[in-house]
Amino acid sequence: MSVDRVASALRAEARATDERRLLVLAGGETATRAAAERALDAADIDWRDVTYLGDAEGMPWERVPPARAGDLLGTTHGALVVDCHDACRPNALGRAVGAVDGGGLLVLCTPALDSWPERRDAFDESLAVPPFEVGDVAGNFRRRLVALLRAHPGIAVVDVGDGSVEPTVERDGLTEPAPRRPPDPPAVPDDPGFPAAVYERCRTDDQVTAVEALEALGDPGDAVVVEADRGRGKSSAAGLAAGALALAGRDVLVTAPQYRGAAEVFARAREVLVDADALAGDPDESDPTLLEAARGRVRFEKPTAAAELPGDPDAVVVDEAAALPVRLLERFLDAPAAAFATTVHGYEGAGRGFSVRFRDRLDDGDFEVADVSMTDPIRYAAGDPVEVWAFRALLLDAGPAVDSLVDGVALAGDPTDESATALDSLDYRAFGPADLLADEHLLREVFGLLVAAHYRTEPNDLARLLDAPNVTVRALTHEGHVVSVALLAREGALPADLRAHMYEGGRVRGNMIPDVLTSQLRDERAGIPEGLRVLRIATHHAVRSRGLGSRLLSAIREEVADDVDWLGTGYGATPELLQFWRANGFSTVHLSTTRNDASGEYSAVMLAPTSDAGRELAERHSRWFVDRVAAMLSDPLDDVDPDVVRAALRSVDATPELGLSEWEWRLLAGMTGGAGIFDTSPRPLRRLTVRYLTEAGPPDDEPLTSRQERLLVRKALQGHPWGAVAAELNFHSHGQCMRALGEATRPLVSRFGGPKVGAELERLK
Template identity: 30%
Template sequence: MAVAINHSAFGEKLTTWLVSREKQVCHRQLLLISGSKAFCEQQLAFVTAHFNNRTIHASGCVLNTVPQALALKQTTQLLGSTCSLAIYDAFDAFRPSALLALAGTVSGNGLLVICTPDLKDWPEYKELTTNHYLSYGHDCTFSAFRNYVATEFRDNEATALLQENGICRLPPPLPVTKPDSVKLLTPFASLDQQTTFAAMSNLSGEGVSLLTADRGRGKSTLLGMLAARWLLSGNSVSICSRFPDSVSAIFEGIKRIAPNLEIKADRSVVCGENAISWLPIDHPQLMDDTSAVLIIDEAANLPIPELKLLCEHFSRVILSTTMRGYEGTGRGFLTRFIPWLTNTFSRVNYYSLVTPIRWSEHDPVEALLNTVFQLTTEPVEELIRPKIPRKTHSISSNELYFSEVTDKSPEAFASVLTLLMSAHYQTTVDELVRLCDTPDNHTLVARLNGRVVGVLNIQFEGGDLLQSLAQDVASGKRRLNGHLSAQSISHFIASADIASYRYCRVNRIAVEPDYQRKGIATYLLNSLVKWLEPFEVDAITTSFGATPELIGFWRTCHFEPVKAGLKRDASSAEYSLLMWQPVSGNATALAPLVAARFTQELMLHHERHIFNLPEHLHSDTNSSNSAQATAFTNCNMAILQQVISKQRHIQHARGSLVWLLNRYNTLYGTRDFALSQAVAVLTNFALYFDDLPTFISHYHLTGKKQAYDFATAKLIEVMEWDDEGFHHRLRH
């Protein structure tokens, strides 16, 4: 029961409560401190003083908490470490993924503290680092998500609560129920850990093993014990991870098996001719000893292309990761990497740890956070192993019901969140914030007999919000948060007008596995077109990692390609592809120009075969339609003018540069001419666009910046020269 007391009594009450927790073996607990910054800092002083000689972690940098507080985006650096007290500063911003990563470091009997503005004001509080989900011109004046979280935390009776309005609720610590006696061998902390060690320690032949667990299950410590066992058996072990500090638990495990071996400052352990060594994933020496056992810790936090390379390079690989709620690519690890793993290697062994070690079973903090953030309770091993789809009958559109999820609350999204998270390889638990709080964001579903079988999430973009910045957007001078479609297409065709067109971007589309390939996704998109009629959008767009199957699906739904990415995504190893379906007359009129620009750039793409597009899209960009030809010429000239006026970088004008060189060669051929030297430089620049070091070396330049400046200067020479009516002839 909450009791109103004078603020001066808070410190005494809080200290007494903290001492009582120390006198027994109890579960971890959540302490919510709510009020002004000064009030929260005052209460935190009592808490940190009590934990003075123990490890404290802090995330968020608005409050004066502890000197070593990390920025929210750096919280994942704490993976694998432990603490007695963790402090989350919600005055900075409230990001579920950061809170979950922080909470996962709190050991048994420990305390997780969350500091927030007054709970009644928190939904309207303007966060300092909230731009990660808000598009330019948008503001979150009321956070439905924070309102929901505040209610959940306040109504949870096991949560301790200190409010500046005088509320002090300090529930008694929840004692840990002593588990049934289980005989464990030294140095294991759970039967899970002991049996998995026995199963994995025998290195027989080649292969890949995958060890998964939720946080706090002793996964990293187990890896260390295995590494020590293999070292003592005459094997070298290489360990790689994203952050060096995240492997501290691995070296603690090494000490448990081999206490007499010295752990050196460079994170290495030597035993005779063999060694355990830690190296960052991009270190060249990592690839040297292919006979070593390779351990990849928190694998879902690493780029999938690099994981594939390492698995193919080493004969014995141990992948270890957490996949629920923490790592940004965890879902991609499941949907993209695991299928590749099972299809590539004949022998893949799966292991998992279930029993918590860092805290006790039935931990109330873990249970509360999993409930609040709608985390799936599906066991990780069930997610890994392929499911056998149920047989379902063919479905007609008459059986489906299309509607919008109008209640902007996490509870309303519970039935669709798992589907949405499966729809994109980089989806994290932070998706809930975007779903609940982003203006102009809508979630639409297809139901079959009341059950959600398909989901579509969209975002409105562009429009009047970009009117004043349209010219800067078209040239690339300004890059704004959000508005992906408006910015990409406007910049691609150098058109300021199209920046303020109104777009509907399809963020996610997903169908329940048992109902896939039955036309539900097509039904969702067809229904979306009708649903959008009152909104008067100019075009519907989507962007995704390009695969032949996905490109084929979107083309059957009347979407056409706009722009292909030039670099593979670090997480998915795929090139992005932006596609659109023009809706308004204005957008439809621009479709031939967009198609011509796409073809122009695709012809220069060093892996254009990836996009597997129909032959008619590979045709020459010279249109027989004079109006379209003029529009294409004007577009290229506009792009080049933006480069020489320093509005656009030359690296974003490759297609137009090649167009200019082709026009020049058509007009003047190889004759010795005033522009020959400048044209030769630009020709080499275009030729070595994907191999800039060769261009730099050829012209004895110092680096990329000088190379771009050198090429731009030669382009200016060409564009400013107008003897013999050069510009007129270019346009005609």
């Protein structure tokens, strides 16, 4: 059976069922690429409806480089050719699968399947973190991938060899499904707010529900969150609603990571306006990013521009919201009304930043929030075998154990709960790739817990979990089910030449903490000690706030104390996270000077030493941090949240020398009667504030209130204008703010100034 006949039969079945089919062409690079051309010709797919995702030049279709696989989000294609010869990138594969339309083909060009797991490619090189080499990378991800390609329905496998012999058809991929009854058209809601013609364009009941919910955008104060797997028509629903709002005279601002991803929104909005004969200008010649009606309009802006809410729109639609940084999403909370359409299981861009971080802020804001979940596929039929395969191969739908299996874990320190299981019954486990591959349920629980709790987890992390030589997993289990998990990466122990390379500005993969300490903080010795960085730590949502994360960290520290010099972490800093890590013995040694693209936060780097070498490293950088932090806060970090500053400084295992002259102490004493003197010489109070916060215990035990500490951070450390500080901290006037700073200064001068300064304070009463 030839490749042509296999492809033709696959396409015929895909069209008959409105499903997709997957064709694997295994063999040499040139042979598989040529076979892909023949297959798609035989399948009668217009070459203009085919996209090639790969590195090879000269293919007859539009090419998207793998590094730009995100461009496929929100797009639909009759066929996608994914070239896996140069590299098998899980993220790119996941983005490609969702972009194939019903009746279409996904074509994988791969090396020979039997030898593919043993080959090492460009993606494997990214997993070879020094001092490990690419030969240390395992092939477990591809071994599992190959097994699933050979087992799942709807997948044809053809070995084309080097092209010199007749191809061997290992599987034809045909499922021979029973005929399906076409679904009934969805019904128009009773008494709809939008025109009935809008609802008549909906293709599923889910889409009707979503459009009806989006009617709320016609009035200020409402937000709608539309969540769905890819291919469920969420962008179409947003487009139908946007067109209806424009008909009603509303100005609708649409944004997405790229216009291409929002093209479906505009296509459907255009249909609504054309149906109503309301689209201004020639529909064939209109600007694709601007649709104007008699009174309303639908327009597109890139996210950073849209966040400024140009032109004061009546409503904002954010498509592929999970692909935007949380800090950028927060700016849309100032819109009169907003809709956020986001993918549930796609790991788009920032992945779980939307559901893990942004949703809490949305729910705590001023909007009345409505949630809509869409489950019925539109691009292809329900039960599509390619989607089922992709979800399993990339664990796109992995989740933690169901609540009932883990919620028997007792509260830490709660001996009165006789019905719950004691914490002592928890098992501390180290899971290697062999353990995870041998137990699919365990793999899904481990990875699913990481997905549910962390905004960055994506398909590449599955390959890293299974193949990277520097990555290990530790977990707490309850009756065999994972309740808390940590992903650890070994860093440091670098040879002298790599340390010198890093010191001179070169990048060394996977050694984030040694890299920061060496290249940015100019410490060439930082790469000598060996440590474990906590890449992720997650606790099952049903048993959070029971001390399990801390218990897991304690067990890890006890296990590795004789093996490494330090434990470390780097993350988008929030007050709560800083307090958690501090409570577990970690000390702040650095705050990044730019915001993290994914979290929207400044990142904190923290260390917990486990040896003399680790303690020397941590103590050195703690001292340097407190010596430089005041200058950082008055310039690159002048917009960091003051509560982050307070928590970060309370988490440092060092205190700076004050080094103040007698004259500077007199200045400080003078400030206590009113802070006008502060502007003449900010340095003394800046140094005193850092000293106070690095020595401070819990806020409740300190002489200053939280508001006074925020005032010191904003004015003394970050140098904000008096008016801005007064407005932020709810002082009635500039003068009241100045007097409050003086009042906050007095306890610090009394605490650190000594008898002579005390006498000066008494004199100034």
